[in-house]
Amino acid sequence: MTDAPLLQIAGVSRSFGDVTALDGVSIDVVENEFFALLGPSGCGKTTLLRILAGLEDPDAGTVTLAGDDLIAMPVHRRPINLMFQSFALFPHLNVEKNVAYGLQREKRPKDEIRERVAEALQTVGLNGLGRRRVTELSGGQRQRVALARAMVKRPRLLLLDEPLGALDKQIRSQMQIELKRLQNEVGITFIVVTHDQEEAMSMADRIAVLRDGHVEQIASPEDLFDRPATRFVAEFIGRTNIFEPRANGRLLSVRPERMLLDKEASSGGRLLTGTVRDVQFFGGVSHATIDVDHDADDGAATDLGSPATIVVATIGSTRIRPGHQTTITWHPESEVEIER
Amino acid sequence: MRGPVGAWGRVHLALTYAFLYLPILVLVGLSFNRSGLATTWGGFSTKWYGELRHNADIREGLRNTLIVAVGTTVLATILGTLLAVGIQRHVRNPVIEAVFVAPAVMPDIVLAVGLLLLYTLVDFTLGLTSVLLSHTLFCMAFVTAVVRTRLQHVDSSLEEAARDLGDTAVGVFVRITLPGLAPGIVAAALLSFTLSLDEFVIAFFTNGPTTPTLPQVIYSNVRFGVKPDINALASVLLLVSTVAVLTAQRFARFTDTIERQ
Numbered sequence: 001m002t003d004a005p006l007l008q009i010a011g012v013s014r015s016f017g018d019v020t021a022l023d024g025v026s027i028d029v030v031e032n033e034f035f036a037l038l039g040p041s042g043c044g045k046t047t048l049l050r051i052l053a054g055l056e057d058p059d060a061g062t063v064t065l066a067g068d069d070l071i072a073m074p075v076h077r078r079p080i081n082l083m084f085q086s087f088a089l090f091p092h093l094n095v096e097k098n099v100a101y102g103l104q105r106e107k108r109p110k111d112e113i114r115e116r117v118a119e120a121l122q123t124v125g126l127n128g129l130g131r132r133r134v135t136e137l138s139g140g141q142r143q144r145v146a147l148a149r150a151m152v153k154r155p156r157l158l159l160l161d162e163p164l165g166a167l168d169k170q171i172r173s174q175m176q177i178e179l180k181r182l183q184n185e186v187g188i189t190f191i192v193v194t195h196d197q198e199e200a201m202s203m204a205d206r207i208a209v210l211r212d213g214h215v216e217q218i219a220s221p222e223d224l225f226d227r228p229a230t231r232f233v234a235e236f237i238g239r240t241n242i243f244e245p246r247a248n249g250r251l252l253s254v255r256p257e258r259m260l261l262d263k264e265a266s267s268g269g270r271l272l273t274g275t276v277r278d279v280q281f282f283g284g285v286s287h288a289t290i291d292v293d294h295d296a297d298d299g300a301a302t303d304l305g306s307p308a309t310i311v312v313a314t315i316g317s318t319r320i321r322p323g324h325q326t327t328i329t330w331h332p333e334s335e336v337e338i339e340r
Numbered sequence: 341m342r343g344p345v346g347a348w349g350r351v352h353l354a355l356t357y358a359f360l361y362l363p364i365l366v367l368v369g370l371s372f373n374r375s376g377l378a379t380t381w382g383g384f385s386t387k388w389y390g391e392l393r394h395n396a397d398i399r400e401g402l403r404n405t406l407i408v409a410v411g412t413t414v415l416a417t418i419l420g421t422l423l424a425v426g427i428q429r430h431v432r433n434p435v436i437e438a439v440f441v442a443p444a445v446m447p448d449i450v451l452a453v454g455l456l457l458l459y460t461l462v463d464f465t466l467g468l469t470s471v472l473l474s475h476t477l478f479c480m481a482f483v484t485a486v487v488r489t490r491l492q493h494v495d496s497s498l499e500e501a502a503r504d505l506g507d508t509a510v511g512v513f514v515r516i517t518l519p520g521l522a523p524g525i526v527a528a529a530l531l532s533f534t535l536s537l538d539e540f541v542i543a544f545f546t547n548g549p550t551t552p553t554l555p556q557v558i559y560s561n562v563r564f565g566v567k568p569d570i571n572a573l574a575s576v577l578l579l580v581s582t583v584a585v586l587t588a589q590r591f592a593r594f595t596d597t598i599e600r601q
Contacts, residue, residue: 053504054503054504055504075503076503076504076506076507077506080504081505082501084500084501086495088495088497088500090498090501090516090519091520092520092522101505102506105505105507105511106506149505153506
C-alpha cells in the first residue's frame with residue numbers, strides 16, 4: 001500500500017464491565033477500499049464500528065481520519081455514516097424524507113436536496129418510490145433506502161453493520177454484487193462488518209479477522225485463504241486440515257482443495273492412506289471425509305501429525321463412496337505454517 | 341386460551357356484567373325520565389339535559405373543572421413525558437425507577453391529606469391553582485407509566501441513526517423521539533384529562549371554598565337527594581370519559597400496529 005491510509009485505528013481498546021470487547025486493535029484503511037471486519041459474534045467488530053461512528057467511546061487508543069483526530073469529533077460532525085443492521089429507518093417519514101434527513105440537517109438548499117435525494121434513490125434502484133411509507137417496503141427495498149440515506153451525504157467513510165444480515169439468501173448474493181458495484185460507482189470507502197466469511201470474501205478488498213477483541217490477521221481474501229496466519233483464521237475461512245508434525249512444534253494447514261484422492265504420490269509428495277467415511281455433495285464441489293489409517297507401515301500419518309480425519313475437496317460429484325479404501329496426496333508447497 | 345363456555349358460564353358472565361354496569365344503566369335511564377322520580381317512569385324526555393344549561397352552579401363547576409382538567413393535562417403530559425425519558429435514559433437505580441408511580445397507587449385520601457398539609461405548611465392559598473397542581477402530581481405518575489411503556493418499544497437505533505446523519509441532541513428529540521412517542525403521549529394526555537375531570541377526593545381537600553369543581557358541585561347537590569338534572573350531568577360526564585378512554589385505546593392499538601410492521 002503506497003497511499004497514506006485514510007483511516008488509522010491504533011491501539012483501540014474498549015471494555016464493558018468485566019467484558020473486554022476490544023483489546024488494542026490497530027487497523028489502517030486506505031481511500032476507496034472495500035474493507036471488511038470479519039469475526040464470530042462477540043468478537044468486537046460491531047463495537048469497533050460504533051466507535052468509528054462515534055456512538056461509543058474507546059477506553060484507550062487513537063482513531064484518525066485523513067489525519068484528523070476522530071475521537072474528539074462529536075458523532076453528528078463526523079464525515080462518516082453508518083448503515084444500521086436493523087436499517088433504523090424512521091417509520092413516521094416516507095422514503096424521500098428518510099433519505100433527505102441528513103441533507104436537511106446540513107441546511108442545504110431545497111433544490112439541491114431534491115436533486116441529490118432523487119439521484120441517491122436512482123443509484124440504489126428505487127426510482128418512483130420516494131413517496132412510499134417505509135413501512136410498506138420489502139426487506140430488500142428497506143435495505144436500499146438505508147443505503148441511500150447513508151450515502152447521500154457523501155461521507156468519507158461508509159460503515160455497514162451486517163448489511164445483508166436481514167435479507168433472504170437469494171437477495172443477499174444479488175445485493176453483494178450490487179454493493180460492490182455501488183462502492184465502485186460512488187467512490188466511497190466502505191467498511192463492512194459481517195460474521196459471514198463468504199460475504200466478506202466475495203466483496204472485500206481486504207479483510208481483518210477479529211477474535212475475542214483482537215485482530216488475528218489482516219489480508220486480502222486470497223491471502224487469507226491461501227496463507228492463513230493462525231489456526232483460527234485457517235479454520236474460520238473455508239475448511240482446512242491441521243497437521244502437527246513431530247519434527248518441530250509448528251502447525252501446518254492444508255486446504256481440502258489442495259489434496260487429491262486415489263492418486264500415486266508424485267516425487268517429494270505426501271501420501272496417506274485411509275477409508276472414506278462420508279461424502280457431502282454441494283453441487284459444484286464434493287467434500288469427502290477420510291478416516292486416516294494411522295497404523296500404516298510407513299508411519300507417515302504419525303510423522304506428519306495427521307488429524308484423525310481429513311477432508312478432501314473434489315470438483316463436481318465423485319464416484320468415491322463411503323467404505324472405499326483410498327490414498328490422499330498433496331504437494332508440500334500446499335502446506336502453510338500457522339500459529340496455534 | 342379461549343374456549344367454549346357452558347350455559348352456566350354464560351349466566352355467570354351476564355351476572356358479573358350486570359353487577360358492573362347496572363348502576364350506570366339506571367343512571368342513564370333515569371336521566372331520560374320525564375317524571376324526575378326514581379320510582380316512576382313518566383316517559384322519555386331530554387328536558388333534564390336542557391335544564392343543565394340554566395343551572396348556574398353547574399355551569400360554574402364545569403368551568404372550574406375544565407380549567408383544572410385542561411391545565412393538568414398540559415402540565416402532567418409535558419412533565420410526565422420528560423420524566424419517562426429521563427428515567428429511561430439516565431436512571432440505573434431500580435428504587436428511583438419504581439417510586440415515580442407512587443402517587444398513582446397510593447390511596448387518594450393519603451395524597452389529598454398530605455397535599456393539604458403541605459399547602460398549609462407553605463401558606464399556599466387554596467383554590468383552582470392548588471387543585472391544578474395536585475392533579476398534575478397525581479396524573480403525572482400515570483403519564484410517566486404510559487409513556488415509559490411506549491419508550492421501551494421504541495428502537496433506540498433510530499435516535500442513533502439521526503445523530504449519525506448529523507442531527508443535534510435536541511433535534512433528535514424533537515424530530516425522532518417525540519414522533520415515536522406520540523401515540524403514547526396522546527393516550528396519556530387523554531387519560532390525564534379523564535382522571536382530572538371526575539377526581540373528587542383530592543379536589544375536596546385541596547380546593548378553596550369559592551371555586552368548586554364539577555364533582556364537588558354534584559356532591560353538594562346529592563346530599564339533599566339526587567335531582568334528575570344531576571343524572572343528566574353524570575350521563576354527559578360518562579360520555580366524555582368513555583370517548584376519551586376509547587380514543588386513548590385506539591392510540592395504544594395504533595402503536596401496536598406500527599410495532600408489528
